[in-house]
Amino acid sequence: MTAPDPVRILVCDDHIVVRAGLLALLDSAPGIEVVGEAGTGEEALALAAKLTPDVVLMDLQLGEGIDGVETTRRLTAAPGTTPHVLVLTTYDTDADITRAIEAGATGYLLKAERPEELFAAIHAAAQGRTALSGPVASRVMANMRSPRPSLTDRERDILAQLARGLGNREIARALFISEATVKTHLRRIYDKLGVDTRAGAVAVAKEQRLLP
Amino acid sequence: MTAPDPVRILVCDDHIVVRAGLLALLDSAPGIEVVGEAGTGEEALALAAKLTPDVVLMDLQLGEGIDGVETTRRLTAAPGTTPHVLVLTTYDTDADITRAIEAGATGYLLKAERPEELFAAIHAAAQGRTALSGPVASRVMANMRSPRPSLTDRERDILAQLARGLGNREIARALFISEATVKTHLRRIYDKLGVDTRAGAVAVAKEQRLLP
DNA sequence: GGGCGGGTCAGCCGATCGGATGACCCGCCC
DNA sequence: GGGCGGGTCATCCGATCGGCTGACCCGCCC
Numbered sequence: 001m002t003a004p005d006p007v008r009i010l011v012c013d014d015h016i017v018v019r020a021g022l023l024a025l026l027d028s029a030p031g032i033e034v035v036g037e038a039g040t041g042e043e044a045l046a047l048a049a050k051l052t053p054d055v056v057l058m059d060l061q062l063g064e065g066i067d068g069v070e071t072t073r074r075l076t077a078a079p080g081t082t083p084h085v086l087v088l089t090t091y092d093t094d095a096d097i098t099r100a101i102e103a104g105a106t107g108y109l110l111k112a113e114r115p116e117e118l119f120a121a122i123h124a125a126a127q128g129r130t131a132l133s134g135p136v137a138s139r140v141m142a143n144m145r146s147p148r149p150s151l152t153d154r155e156r157d158i159l160a161q162l163a164r165g166l167g168n169r170e171i172a173r174a175l176f177i178s179e180a181t182v183k184t185h186l187r188r189i190y191d192k193l194g195v196d197t198r199a200g201a202v203a204v205a206k207e208q209r210l211l212p
Numbered sequence: 213m214t215a216p217d218p219v220r221i222l223v224c225d226d227h228i229v230v231r232a233g234l235l236a237l238l239d240s241a242p243g244i245e246v247v248g249e250a251g252t253g254e255e256a257l258a259l260a261a262k263l264t265p266d267v268v269l270m271d272l273q274l275g276e277g278i279d280g281v282e283t284t285r286r287l288t289a290a291p292g293t294t295p296h297v298l299v300l301t302t303y304d305t306d307a308d309i310t311r312a313i314e315a316g317a318t319g320y321l322l323k324a325e326r327p328e329e330l331f332a333a334i335h336a337a338a339q340g341r342t343a344l345s346g347p348v349a350s351r352v353m354a355n356m357r358s359p360r361p362s363l364t365d366r367e368r369d370i371l372a373q374l375a376r377g378l379g380n381r382e383i384a385r386a387l388f389i390s391e392a393t394v395k396t397h398l399r400r401i402y403d404k405l406g407v408d409t410r411a412g413a414v415a416v417a418k419e420q421r422l423l424p
Numbered sequence: 425g426g427g428c429g430g431g432t433c434a435g436c437c438g439a440t441c442g443g444a445t446g447a448c449c450c451g452c453c454c
Numbered sequence: 455g456g457g458c459g460g461g462t463c464a465t466c467c468g469a470t471c472g473g474c475t476g477a478c479c480c481g482c483c484c
Contacts, residue, residue: 017325018230020236111230113229154431163412164412178432178433178434183473184431184433187474195377196472199374199411199414200377202411365460366461379441389462390464396462408442408443
């Protein structure tokens with residue numbers, strides 16, 4: 001019998017140890033071939049264009065340069081045949097998951113995942129099928145049941161200044177708006193995040209990775 | 213010529229991918245033998261007692277159970293022959309480094325480190341010599357030049373309540389102290405963190421991983 | 425052409441915060 | 455036995471915040 005073509009993988013992670021781990025794990029997996037590895041988003045884009053992998057295993061946190069989300073966006077938005085991006089990262093934060101999916105990721109796995117799950121997810125991703133880690137899937141479902149209101153761009157602007165410890169007047173000046181407007185935005189931010197103080201808002205924002 | 217005894221390693225990391233990566237990397241390294249792997253701090257303690265490794269490669273972030281710092285503390289505080297703990301983690305935050313060293317870690321490496329550095333650090337650790345990643349060493353030096361005042365236990369208590377968005381009166385009640393005392397602590401926290409608002413304090417605290 | 429989400433602005437007011445200053449107690453170490 | 459760090463408490467006051475209510479504009483979509 002003829003073996004089917006293996007799934008061709010490009011690995012993108014800034015940690016050498018993790019890349020080595022993936023290479024070691026995937027080498028032993030049937031029907032999977034690692035064709036390249038990248039340590040930055042820029043490298044991944046260049047290699048993907050040259051190697052045309054079926055699937056890109058992508059970490060969201062990439063030390064320097066563009067991050068995993070942006071890399072994913074560019075990979076999936078490129079003209080011609082685009083790879084399926086399977087996000088493999090450490091955190092199962094709502095904001096991260098949402099941003100990755102919006103950027104065009106086909107799946108979202110956690111690094112703590114068992115190897116068999118990883119292999120299955122890769123094969124699923126190769127066919128364009130969605131694959132989510134257990135905890136991630138749960139979180140997505142929970143979000144659909146009680147949708148977390150997402151902050152608007154402007155609200156994130158306010159939040160960013162807030163996290164710098166600025167007062168309302170200072171935030172107003174920094175963003176060229178009136179203090180009244182700042183307070184209005186803050187009110188809505190409090191509502192959305194379920195808090196009622198600035199300190200609480202910053203805590204939740206950092207927790208949910210809503211800030212750079 | 214007789215080969216020297218290899219350095220016996222115990223790997224502790226909650227991410228299977230990372231453990232696989234370390235195993236793969238270390239397998240190819242001369243004079244290093246991985247004798248066991250653990251996914252939690254509890255496992256690491258049990259295995260270390262049984263296997264008496266020369267060096268424990270320890271991640272600081274360990275999903276469930278006790279964290280890497282506490283595991284390190286118990287490993288190095290145990291009676292009898294204790295392994296040298298070499299921390300291998302993702303972040304080079306001041307607080308993490310300090311806590312790890314205080315807990316008895318022999319070295320502190322980043323996962324992005326090159327394999328040769330890793331090997332060298334392991335051999336150094338086996339002999340009880342300190343090994344630090346470049347960025348970590350720089351940070352330690354910088355801290356010695358301009359020492360970052362560390363928060364006291366009580367100040368961390370206050371900070372934790374602050375991050376919950378509590379007001380001074382609520383913090384006072386939560387900790388069974390007077391509001392005046394809360395304000396005194398806050399004042400010192402602001403001074404130490406270099407901020408002058410509660411929102412700023414929470415932001416810095418989260419940034420520096422001073423809070424759980 | 426009306427509804428709606430997002431952004432902007434206003435005034436009012438009580439509650440809270442942040443700044444400054446000074447004080448007491450306790451455990452520890454030289 | 456004195457100094458010192460850490461924790462506790464107090465008073466005073468101006469500045470700021472948070473809650474409330476209401477409003478206008480614009481772009482978009484049905």
